[in-house]
Amino acid sequence: MESVVWQGLLASLAPTSILAVLIGVFVGIAVGIVPGIGAGVGLSLLLPIIFNVPPLIGLMLLLALWASDGYGASISSILLNVPGGAGAVATCFDGHPMAQQGKAGEAIGISMAASMLAGILGTFVLMLAAPPLAKLAVKIGPAEYTIMAVLGMTLIGGMAGKNRIKGLVSAIIGLMVSFIGYDLTTGFVRYNFGSTYLFDGIEFELVLIGFFAIGELMQAGEEGGTVAEFGKMTGTVLGGFKEALKRPLSIIRSSLVGVVMGVLPGIGITISSMAAYEVEKRFSKTPEKFGTGIVEGIIGPEAANNSCQPAALIPTLTLGIPAGSTSAVFLGALIMYGLTPGMDLFTNKAPLVWAMMWGIIVASIAYVLVGLIFANWFAKLTILPIEYLVPCTLVTCFIGAFVTTNSFYDLVVAFLFGLIGYVMALLKYPPAPAILGVVLGPILEKNYFRALLLSDGSHRVFFSGTLAICLWSLLALILFAPFLFKLFKKRRGIKSSS
Amino acid sequence: MRKYAWRKVLAMVLVIIMPLTLVGCGDNSAKNTENYPEKSITVIVGFNPGGGVDTAVRGIQPYLQKYIGKTILVENKPGNQGLIAMNYVGEQKPDGYTLIATTNAMSLNAMIFPESYKLKAAPEEALIPIYSWVNGDGNGIFVSKESPVKTWDDLVAKAQTEAGVKIAGSGIGSTDHITAITLTKIYGGNWVFVPMDSAGEVASAVLGGQVDAGSSSPGAASLDPSRINMLAVTLKERAEKWPDAPTFIELEKPELYILFVVGLMAPAGTPPEIIDKLEAAMDQARNDQAFIDWAENAKQPIGKEGWNAEAYKAYLTDYQNNMKALIPDIQEALKAAQGGK
Numbered sequence: 156m157e158s159v160v161w162q163g164l165l166a167s168l169a170p171t172s173i174l175a176v177l178i179g180v181f182v183g184i185a186v187g188i189v190p191g192i193g194a195g196v197g198l199s200l201l202l203p204i205i206f207n208v209p210p211l212i213g214l215m216l217l218l219a220l221w222a223s224d225g226y227g228a229s230i231s232s233i234l235l236n237v238p239g240g241a242g243a244v245a246t247c248f249d250g251h252p253m254a255q256q257g258k259a260g261e262a263i264g265i266s267m268a269a270s271m272l273a274g275i276l277g278t279f280v281l282m283l284a285a286p287p288l289a290k291l292a293v294k295i296g297p298a299e300y301t302i303m304a305v306l307g308m309t310l311i312g313g314m315a316g317k318n319r320i321k322g323l324v325s326a327i328i329g330l331m332v333s334f335i336g337y338d339l340t341t342g343f344v345r346y347n348f349g350s351t352y353l354f355d356g357i358e359f360e361l362v363l364i365g366f367f368a369i370g371e372l373m374q375a376g377e378e379g380g381t382v383a384e385f386g387k388m389t390g391t392v393l394g395g396f397k398e399a400l401k402r403p404l405s406i407i408r409s410s411l412v413g414v415v416m417g418v419l420p421g422i423g424i425t426i427s428s429m430a431a432y433e434v435e436k437r438f439s440k441t442p443e444k445f446g447t448g449i450v451e452g453i454i455g456p457e458a459a460n461n462s463c464q465p466a467a468l469i470p471t472l473t474l475g476i477p478a479g480s481t482s483a484v485f486l487g488a489l490i491m492y493g494l495t496p497g498m499d500l501f502t503n504k505a506p507l508v509w510a511m512m513w514g515i516i517v518a519s520i521a522y523v524l525v526g527l528i529f530a531n532w533f534a535k536l537t538i539l540p541i542e543y544l545v546p547c548t549l550v551t552c553f554i555g556a557f558v559t560t561n562s563f564y565d566l567v568v569a570f571l572f573g574l575i576g577y578v579m580a581l582l583k584y585p586p587a588p589a590i591l592g593v594v595l596g597p598i599l600e601k602n603y604f605r606a607l608l609l610s611d612g613s614h615r616v617f618f619s620g621t622l623a624i625c626l627w628s629l630l631a632l633i634l635f636a637p638f639l640f641k642l643f644k645k646r647r648g649i650k651s652s653s
Numbered sequence: 654m655r656k657y658a659w660r661k662v663l664a665m666v667l668v669i670i671m672p673l674t675l676v677g678c679g680d681n682s683a684k685n686t687e688n689y690p691e692k693s694i695t696v697i698v699g700f701n702p703g704g705g706v707d708t709a710v711r712g713i714q715p716y717l718q719k720y721i722g723k724t725i726l727v728e729n730k731p732g733n734q735g736l737i738a739m740n741y742v743g744e745q746k747p748d749g750y751t752l753i754a755t756t757n758a759m760s761l762n763a764m765i766f767p768e769s770y771k772l773k774a775a776p777e778e779a780l781i782p783i784y785s786w787v788n789g790d791g792n793g794i795f796v797s798k799e800s801p802v803k804t805w806d807d808l809v810a811k812a813q814t815e816a817g818v819k820i821a822g823s824g825i826g827s828t829d830h831i832t833a834i835t836l837t838k839i840y841g842g843n844w845v846f847v848p849m850d851s852a853g854e855v856a857s858a859v860l861g862g863q864v865d866a867g868s869s870s871p872g873a874a875s876l877d878p879s880r881i882n883m884l885a886v887t888l889k890e891r892a893e894k895w896p897d898a899p900t901f902i903e904l905e906k907p908e909l910y911i912l913f914v915v916g917l918m919a920p921a922g923t924p925p926e927i928i929d930k931l932e933a934a935m936d937q938a939r940n941d942q943a944f945i946d947w948a949e950n951a952k953q954p955i956g957k958e959g960w961n962a963e964a965y966k967a968y969l970t971d972y973q974n975n976m977k978a979l980i981p982d983i984q985e986a987l988k989a990a991q992g993g994k
C-alpha cells in the first residue's frame with residue numbers, strides 16, 4: 156500500500172508529468188478566466204488531443220486543467236465582477252468590492268491560497284475516504300434531493316443584498332428560464348415558443364454570460380472610468396495569501412461544504428460555492444460586512460469550488476458515476492484509455508490512481524506558482540479605462556458562448572439575456588439569485604417528480620427517513636434561528652437590567 | 654457618466670469582431686467525385702463529448718484518417734436526442750464532406766418526436782448508411798447485488814404484485830425507456846419507468862436502493878459486476894462481461910432484440926462512388942489491429958465484425974420495422990406520463 160502511494164507521488168513528479176501539469180494549468184487558467192467556458196469545455200477540447208498520449212500524462216493534463224479552472228474563474232469575478240465560471244458567481248460578492256478599493260492583488264492572493272489549500276484538503280479526502288463516501292452518496296434519493304433544493308432556495312436571502320423582493324424576483328426569473336424545454340420526467344416540451352432550438356432548454360452558461368457579462372458590463376461601460384482609482388493600489392498578492400492563512404477555520408469549513416456537495420451527483424460547484432458563502436456569513440461575527448470586500452467572503456466560495464473537484468472524482472472513480480458534466484467528460488477520458496472505474500481501478504491500476512490524486516496536489520501548487528507571476532499584472536487591469544476593458548471582455552464572452560456548442564443561436568440567446576440583464580442591472584435587480592434559480596430549478600423539479608413516481612404519488616415520501624427529517628430540521632433552523640436568537644438576546648437583556 | 658464612452662465601446666467591439674467574421678470563409682466547392690476526398694471531412698456527433706457515440710468516433714478517427722488520406726474533423730452538435738445533428742447533416746450538400754456518426758435509435762426518435770424533426774425526407778430515407786463499427790452492445794435489465802430480486806423470473810413476478818417494479822433508465826424516449834415499454838407490453842404487470850439524466854444516475858439509483866431495477870447498456874462503465882446483478886440482456890448472444898445473464902432470445906422473447914449500433918451515415922443524394930470509398934476506408938480502419946487493440950482495452954462493444962453498407966442498412970430496416978409497431982405504445986406511454994402530471 157505504502158509503496159503504491161510513494162510510486163504514485165514519484166510518477167506525478169516525473170518531468171513529463173510536471174510538463175503536462177504546467178500545460179494543463181495554463182489552459183485551465185485561460186478557460187477559467189474566459190466567462191462562459193470552463194473546465195467542462197476545456198476538457199472536451201483536449202480529449203481528442205490526448206488520445207495519442209500515455210494515460211498518466213493525458214489524465215494529469217486534464218486534472219491540472221480542471222483544478223486550475225476554478226482559480227482562473229475567480230480572477231474575472233474579482234477584476235470585472237463577471238464570473239469566469241459557474242463556481243465563481245459568489246466570488247464576485249466580496250472579490251469585486253475589494254478590487255474597487257484598489258486591493259485586487261490582495262483579493263487574488265486570498266483566492267489563490269483558499270483554492271490551493273481546499274484543493275489539497277479535498278484530495279486528501281479523496282485519497283482516504285473515497286469508497287465509503289461514494290456508498291453514502293448513492294443512498295441519497297430524489298426525496299432528499301428535493302428538500303436539499305428547497306434548502307438551496309434559502310441562499311437567495313443571503314445574496315439578495317438590500318432589497319429582498321428584488322432578489323426574489325430575480326430568482327423567479329431564473330427558475331422560469333430553467334423550466335424552458337423538455338420536461339425531464341414526461342418528455343413534454345414547454346415554453347419553447349415553437350422553436351426546436353429551445354427543446355433542450357437554455358444552456359446555463361449563456362444565462363451567466365448574458366446576465367453577468369453583458370448586462371453588468373454594458374452598465375459599467377456606460378459609466379466609464381476605471382474599476383479602481385489610479386494611484387490607489389494597495390494590498391499585495393502575498394498580503395492576501397497571508398490574510399487567508401490567518402483564517403484556517405474558514406478554509407476548512409468551506410472546503411468541507413465543497414466536499415459534501417461535490418460528492419453528491421448533480422449538485423455541483425455553483426451551489427456549493429454559494430452555500431459556503433452563506434455558511435461563512437452565518438459563522439461570522441460581522442455578517443453585515445459581507446458584500447463590502449471581506450476576506451471570508453472570498454475564502455468561502457473559492458475554497459468550496461476547489462474542494463468540489465477532487466470530491467467529484469469520488470463517485471466517478473469508485474463507481475463510474477459522474478457527479479456532474481465535467482466529471483462525465485473525465486469519465487469519458489478514463490474509458491477511452493481503457494480504465495474501468497470501480498474497485499478494479501484501485502487495485503490493479505493503483506499506481507496510476509495515486510499518481511492522478513497526487514497530480515491534483517501538484518497542480519494546486521503549480522497554479523499558485525504560475526498565478527504569483529501573473530497576479531500583479533492581472534491586478535493592474537483594474538486601473539485600465541473601462542471603455543477598453545469592456546469591449547475586449549464582451550467579445551471574449553461571445554466567443555465563449557459560441558465555443559460551447561458551435562451554434563449561432565447561442566450567440567442570439569446570450570445577447571437576449573444580456574439585454575434582460577442590462578435592464579435588471581439598471582433597475583438594481585441582483586443577477587446572482589437568477590443564476591441560483593437556473594441551477595436549482597431542474598434539481599427541484601425532476602427530483603420532486605421522481606420521488607412522487609417512486610412513492611406512487613404520495614407526498615409522505617418527503618417526510619420519511621432520518622436524512623429527510625434532519626434536512627427539514629436544518630431548514631427550520633436556518634429560517635427561524637435568527638429570530639429565536641434575537642428573542643433570546645432580548646430576554647437576557649431584560650433579565651440583566653431588572 | 655461620460656458621454657462618448659459608449660461610442661468607444663461599440664467601436665472597439667466592431668474592430669475586434671471584424672477580422673473574426675473572415676474566419677471560416679473559404680471556397681467550399683469540390684465537385685469531382687473521382688478525386689474525393691480533396692479536403693478534410695467533418696463528422697458530426699449528435700451527443701456530448703465523452704459519451705458512448707463520441708468515444709466510438711474518437712476511437713476510429715485516427716484510423717479512418719489513415720485510410721481515407723485526409724483529415725477527419727469530429728464536431729459535437731448535441732441536443733434533442735441527436736436530432737439537432739440529424740437535421741443539420743440532412744440539410745448539408747451531399748458531397749461526402751459532412752457526415753454523421755449516430756446510433757440506430759435516432760431515426761426512431763425522429764418518429765417519436767416528429768416536432769423535433771425538420772427534414773423533408775422521411776427519417777429512414779434522409780441519410781444513407783455507410784458502415785457500422787460498433788454493434789456489440791444493447792440494453793440490459795439489472796438490479797443491485799443487495800436486492801432480494803435474484804433472477805429475471807423474480808423481477809417479472811414482482812411486476813405482477815401491487816407494488817410493481819420501479820425501473821430507472823436515462824431519459825424519456827431513450828432506448829432504455831423503449832425497452833421498459835416493451836417489457837410492459839410483453840410481460841404485463843406494473844412497470845413504472847423513472848427517468849434519470851444519465852446511465853451513471855441510473856446505476857446510482859439502483860445501488861442506492863431507490864428503484865428496484867435499472868435499464869442501461871450492459872457495457873456502461875457505471876455497471877460494476879461486483880455490485881450489480883445483470884438479469885437479462887437484449888443482445889443476440891450473452892455478453893462477456895455478464896456470462897450469467899440470459900438473452901431475451903433465450904427467454905423466448907425475440908421482440909426484445911435491441912442493439913446499440915454506432916455507424917457512419919451521409920446525407921441522401923451522396924454519389925455512390927463516394928459512399929463506396931468511405932465504406933472501404935471504414936472497413937480497413939475497423940480491421941486495423943491497432944484499432945481492435947484499442948477497442949479491446951477500452952472495452953468498446955464493437956462486436957464481432959464491422960457491418961458494411963448493405964448489412965448496416967438491413968439491420969436498420971429490420972429495427973425500424975420492429976419499432977414502428979411500438980410507436981403508438983410509446984406515444985401513449987408518453988401521453989400518460991404527461992397527463993398524470
